[in-house]
Amino acid sequence: MAFKNYILVCGGAGCEANRGVDLYKTLQKELQEQGVENEAQVVKTGCFGFCEKGPIVKMLPDETFYVSVKPEDAKEIVAEHVVKGRPVARLLYDKTQSRTNAKLEDIDFYQKQVRIVLRNCGVIDPDSIDEYIARDGYDALAKVLTEMTQDQVIEELKKSGLRGRGGAGFLTWKKWMFTKQVASNEKYVICNADEGDPGAYMDRSTIEGDPHSILEAMTIAGRTVGASQGVIYIRAEYPLAIIRLENAIKQAKDYGLLGENILGTGFNFNIEIRLGAGAFVCGEETALIASTEGRRGMPIPRPPFPAVRGLWQKPTVINNVETYANIPMIVLRGGDWFAKIGTETSKGTKVFALTGKINNSGLIEVPMGTTLREIIYDIGGGIRGGKAFKAVQTGGPSGGVITSEYLDTPIDYEHLQKLGSIMGSGGMIVMDEDDCMVDVARFYQEFCVDESCGKCAPCRIGTRTIYNLLTGICQGRGTMDDLQKINEIGRAMQKAALCGLGQTAPNPVLSTMKYYEKEYLAHIKEKKCPSGKCRDLVTYYILPNKCIGCTVCARRCPVGAITGERQKIHTINQETCIKCGECLKACKFSAVFRR
Amino acid sequence: MLSLEIQFISLTTEIAEVLILNTTMEKPAADDKKLTPELKEFIRQWKPKPGNLIMVLHRVQEHFGYIPRNVAFEVADLLDVPLARVYGVVTFYHLFKLKKPGRFKIAVCMGTACYLKGGEDIIKELENILGVGLNAVTPDGEFSVEAVRCLGCCGLAPVLSVNGEVHGNVKKDQLAEIVAKYKGT
Ligand SMILES: Cc1cc2nc3c(=O)[nH]c(=O)nc-3n(C[C@H](O)[C@H](O)[C@H](O)COP(=O)(O)O)c2cc1C
Numbered sequence: 001m002a003f004k005n006y007i008l009v010c011g012g013a014g015c016e017a018n019r020g021v022d023l024y025k026t027l028q029k030e031l032q033e034q035g036v037e038n039e040a041q042v043v044k045t046g047c048f049g050f051c052e053k054g055p056i057v058k059m060l061p062d063e064t065f066y067v068s069v070k071p072e073d074a075k076e077i078v079a080e081h082v083v084k085g086r087p088v089a090r091l092l093y094d095k096t097q098s099r100t101n102a103k104l105e106d107i108d109f110y111q112k113q114v115r116i117v118l119r120n121c122g123v124i125d126p127d128s129i130d131e132y133i134a135r136d137g138y139d140a141l142a143k144v145l146t147e148m149t150q151d152q153v154i155e156e157l158k159k160s161g162l163r164g165r166g167g168a169g170f171l172t173w174k175k176w177m178f179t180k181q182v183a184s185n186e187k188y189v190i191c192n193a194d195e196g197d198p199g200a201y202m203d204r205s206t207i208e209g210d211p212h213s214i215l216e217a218m219t220i221a222g223r224t225v226g227a228s229q230g231v232i233y234i235r236a237e238y239p240l241a242i243i244r245l246e247n248a249i250k251q252a253k254d255y256g257l258l259g260e261n262i263l264g265t266g267f268n269f270n271i272e273i274r275l276g277a278g279a280f281v282c283g284e285e286t287a288l289i290a291s292t293e294g295r296r297g298m299p300i301p302r303p304p305f306p307a308v309r310g311l312w313q314k315p316t317v318i319n320n321v322e323t324y325a326n327i328p329m330i331v332l333r334g335g336d337w338f339a340k341i342g343t344e345t346s347k348g349t350k351v352f353a354l355t356g357k358i359n360n361s362g363l364i365e366v367p368m369g370t371t372l373r374e375i376i377y378d379i380g381g382g383i384r385g386g387k388a389f390k391a392v393q394t395g396g397p398s399g400g401v402i403t404s405e406y407l408d409t410p411i412d413y414e415h416l417q418k419l420g421s422i423m424g425s426g427g428m429i430v431m432d433e434d435d436c437m438v439d440v441a442r443f444y445q446e447f448c449v450d451e452s453c454g455k456c457a458p459c460r461i462g463t464r465t466i467y468n469l470l471t472g473i474c475q476g477r478g479t480m481d482d483l484q485k486i487n488e489i490g491r492a493m494q495k496a497a498l499c500g501l502g503q504t505a506p507n508p509v510l511s512t513m514k515y516y517e518k519e520y521l522a523h524i525k526e527k528k529c530p531s532g533k534c535r536d537l538v539t540y541y542i543l544p545n546k547c548i549g550c551t552v553c554a555r556r557c558p559v560g561a562i563t564g565e566r567q568k569i570h571t572i573n574q575e576t577c578i579k580c581g582e583c584l585k586a587c588k589f590s591a592v593f594r595r
Numbered sequence: 596m597l598s599l600e601i602q603f604i605s606l607t608t609e610i611a612e613v614l615i616l617n618t619t620m621e622k623p624a625a626d627d628k629k630l631t632p633e634l635k636e637f638i639r640q641w642k643p644k645p646g647n648l649i650m651v652l653h654r655v656q657e658h659f660g661y662i663p664r665n666v667a668f669e670v671a672d673l674l675d676v677p678l679a680r681v682y683g684v685v686t687f688y689h690l691f692k693l694k695k696p697g698r699f700k701i702a703v704c705m706g707t708a709c710y711l712k713g714g715e716d717i718i719k720e721l722e723n724i725l726g727v728g729l730n731a732v733t734p735d736g737e738f739s740v741e742a743v744r745c746l747g748c749c750g751l752a753p754v755l756s757v758n759g760e761v762h763g764n765v766k767k768d769q770l771a772e773i774v775a776k777y778k779g780t
Pocket residue numbers: 163164165166167168169170172192193194195196197280281282283284285286318319320321323425499500501
């Protein structure tokens with residue numbers, strides 16, 4: 001090491017948004033001002049995953065892990081840690097055990113994690129190809145180009161059992177083999193970085209933290225199936241990821257690891273970036289191809305699959321970001337090594353974006369087969385604010401909910417499917433007692449209405465009809481008939497819709513109807529929303545025996561619906577009340593009551 | 596007969612195009628927007644690459660903040676694609692806008708994580724502060740608010756961004772401050 005200390009600062013989008021850029025600059029400035037710029041270097045890395053406690057700073061070589069660091073803390077970090085060599089206790093994750101609990105591995109959030117996909121995130125500077133290479137980067141490509149035949153690569157993938165991480169879980173080796181077998185003078189390799197599932201950001205963080213791993217894997221794919229052109233289709237909403245990719249492509253070309261005659265082997269492979277433009281359906285592979293071709297992103301029926309006829313009608317391998325990120329490791333360490341991790345049918349690890357009502361939201365990577373309970377309680381630190389756990393949603397608008405009864409289910413493709421949900425791309429949204437399941441179903445349905453491309457009737461009309469019915473139920477106009485209708489329409493869509501979007505759009509509503517029937521019935525029969533989320537179905541009252549007339553609620557009410565003199569009992573005017581619930585939150589005497 | 600039919604069809608599509616554009620695309624204002632030389636150069640570079648339309652529209656929108664009507668005509672011309680294609684693509688993708696947004700574009704996340712943590716309340720409160728609802732521009736042209744699906748910072752929910760600058764863990768009572776920070780700068 002050229003420097004005595006390295007200060008790693010998270011450069012993920014979340015932390016950068018949280019004044020991380022400022023922090024990075026302030027740290028540099030402080031090093032100079034305190035005259036120790038030769039002793040420590042500030043390095044910007046990818047996401048550490050612990051987004052809840054960001055911005056994150058990790059000190060090397062002693063691996064001290066600081067959380068929630070503000071630019072104002074830079075001075076102290078430099079003065080104490082760099083100059084005097086002692087940690088700043090107040091910035092440690094566990095402030096009581098200043099030294100022992102300082103390291104990353106010691107923090108409960110990381111203990112059950114296994115990092116294969118995210119191996120370099122938070123470790124290297126994503127803008128430096130040298131750091132990637134120093135961590136065995138591009139070794140796998142060299143091995144594939146110089147020591148392995150195409151069939152051997154496929155064989156290794158087969159042994160690994162790697163399945164696609166974009167949602168459907170199709171075996172990657174099969175996809176590659178099919179594409180390889182088709183004779184064609186032109187083939188393509190596409191990386192699906194559209195990540196449209198709202199509430200998920202695994203692919204974003206992987207690219208932001210380790211862009212070269214994707215380029216390397218795509219080049220390996222190109223060599224294996226016989227393609228010379230790659231395309232990364234990425235959401236335009238991810239500007240930082242795009243910049244990091246552009247930079248990585250340039251560096252790889254400069255190093256002869258991309259472009260013409262890679263590593264002097266005569267193999268040519270180029271990668272270009274294409275931007276999405278805000279359409280969820282473009283994550284679907286045939287729609288993505290249409291969009292890459294500059295058209296409206298409308299899916300087409302399969303078969304033919306892209307492996308046979310894809311981009312520009314040529315055979316095309318299309319894989320998800322996370323799928324690719326696994327591949328260099330499989331090539332280097334062997335398929336057998338990978339297959340040892342995970343369960344019988346689902347090998348390796350899975351990255352999840354753990355969000356919602358959870359204490360430690362963030363990005364996690366766990367072996368397949370880890371239980372939901374371990375993820376939510378051991379890693380996620382349980383439910384926020386001491387509330388009761390209600391459900392966890394996986395698979396986004398295509399998935400379903402899992403209830404507390406099934407918290408001990410090991411997570412893999414089959415188990416989740418059996419519960420009526422799906423693995424999906426890795427969004428994992430935790431819900432608590434305040435969340436209304438009917439409202440959640442309505443939310444997802446609205447999303448599908450917005451995102452339906454309108455090509456096929458089952459999806460175009462079905463999503464809209466279910467949405468209208470759900471809105472009615474949330475507003476107290478629902479009937480038992482509606483449930484029957486939703487069921488019928490939903491089943492029809494699952495069978496008849498053209499693409500995955502329409503086929504899976506009824507999943508959130510069908511799964512909530514199955515597990516939370518009581519809640520639907522409360523909305524329909526009693527016209528009540530048990531969690532109080534559906535505003536049309538709740539009323540706020542002030543309990544006369546508890547109100548002391550402190551006037552706090554009246555002052556908080558945004559529409560002036562609460563009246564009453566100081567030290568006299570207050571009342572809510574139901575006509576003007578907009579049911580925002582501010583009074584309930586404001587009252588310190590539990591005098592506001594919701595029904 | 597056949598050629599007449601074809602002529603007729605192309606005539607009707609042309610009429611349809613003009614009709615569509617007249618009704619939905621922003622009417623030309625006094626300062627009519629035109630492609631700048633840089634944009635023309637960008638289009639020239641992309642022209643030989645197949646599937647260029649979306650990339651070109653991104654660049655155009657980056658420059659103007661939306662796809663102005665006249666510019667859409669120019670793009671169709673330069674890329675040699677039917678105007679209806681341009682219109683079709685622009686209206687298919689949520690990101691492309693036909694109307695000029697505010698100088699500061701506030702995007703409130705309504706992805707799942709943000710929705711559960713009160714994204715809706717943020718939108719309502721912004722409406723109170725700015726006096727205009729979703730997808731409208733304040734009369735002074737400063738602000739516009741739109742709902743978007745997931746900015747990829749779900750760990751910081753609820754999230755909003757102003758011209759791409761992300762603000763996380765936003766509380767309702769911080770909104771006035773956030774708006775004030777940009778106003779008039
Ligand atoms: C509506 C819909 C949206 C999808 N969105 C994505 C996405 O955002 N990212 C992704 O990788 N795959 C997405 N997929 C799955 C792709 O169609 C495809 O299966 C995947 O990219 C294949 O890669 P894999 O084998 O590595 O999973 C989506 C599918 C559907 C039906």
